[in-house]
Amino acid sequence: MQFDYAYMLGLFPILLKYLGTTMGMAVIGMMFALILAIIIANIRIFKVPVLNGICQLYISFFRGTPLLVQMFLFYYGLPQLIPVLVGINAFTAAVIALTLHFAAYMTESIRAAIIGIDHSQMEASLSIGMTTSQAMRRIILPQAARIAFPSLVNYFIDMIKSTSLAFTLGVAEMMATAQTEASSSFKYLEAFLAVALIYWAIVVILTRIQLFTEQKLNKAYQR
Known part of the structure; x- marks a missing residue:
């Protein structure tokens, strides 16, 4: 032929x-993954008791299992244990899987970027009366964003390509x-x-x- x-x-x-469906999954997944990754990165940096251990387990699981398996788990598996998830549609299941999968990877990039900021930045912020949360939000995170930006864009690109797996759920x-x-x-x-x-x-x-x-x-x- x-x-x-x-x-x-x-x-x-x-x-x-x-294309709108594909980009929609990627954009929504990226937004929630970024929020989740920032929260988990801060938990890991400040070593919050109990939560730090849970976050380490979460990162280990989602980085150690294939994304396709995670999609099947959320769409076909979990509704057996959690009846409220029976009504979840394929699009939502795919977005949840993308969010949790990529947040596990993005967490480490964001954590590394935050750690890469000189500690004197935090000390200077605290010395002028800022709280730790204010210093993180106003001083540390904006600088860390510049460092983490290239890797985060790469994860977004990878997420767009990974949306192609959603067709296995019927999206x-x-x-x-x-x-x-x-x-x-x-x-x-x-x-x-x-x-x-x-x-x-x-x-x-x-x-x-x-x-x-x-x-x-x-x-x-x-x-």
């Missing part, structure tokens, strides 16, 4: 209709659409190459944005 360029080009409008996103189109036409190469090119384009755009933003953030620190 010859490669059907016309068929592949015709797939792009169809696949792009579901109608780009990968699921490509699979459906390929199955109906038997033109698997054209369908999967089309969706691959879309993901690639998204990553290239985000990488350019990342580099531009890094230059802006680092401009004040250049001599």
Whole structure:
């Protein structure tokens, strides 16, 4: 069989209709993952009793098990033990899995960025009457954000690509659409190459944005 360029080009409008679903999962997952990662990073830094141990166990589990298994666990497994989760839809289950999975990785990046800030910054903040929480919020975290920014963008890019696993739960996103189109036409190469090119384009755009933003953030620190 010859490669059907016309068929592949015709797939792009169809696949792009579901770009909103793909990006929606990634953006929502990233927002909640970032909030969770900041909270856990602070618990780990200040070694909060009991919570620190729980957070270490959480990080170990979600970094040590595949994302696909976690998606199945939230969508198919947990409703057996927690009846209230029976009504959870596939989109929500996928977002929860993405959030918890990537928060476990982002926690360590944020923690390393915070630790990388000179301790004198905290001491100076406390000496002028700030509380520890005020110093973290106003002085430490803004500086740590610049350090952690490149790795956080990389995690966001990885999260966008990982949304393709949501089709296994029945979420109608780009990968699921490509699979459906390929199955109906038997033109698997054209369908999967089309969706691959879309993901690639998204990553290239985000990488350019990342580099531009890094230059802006680092401009004040250049001599």
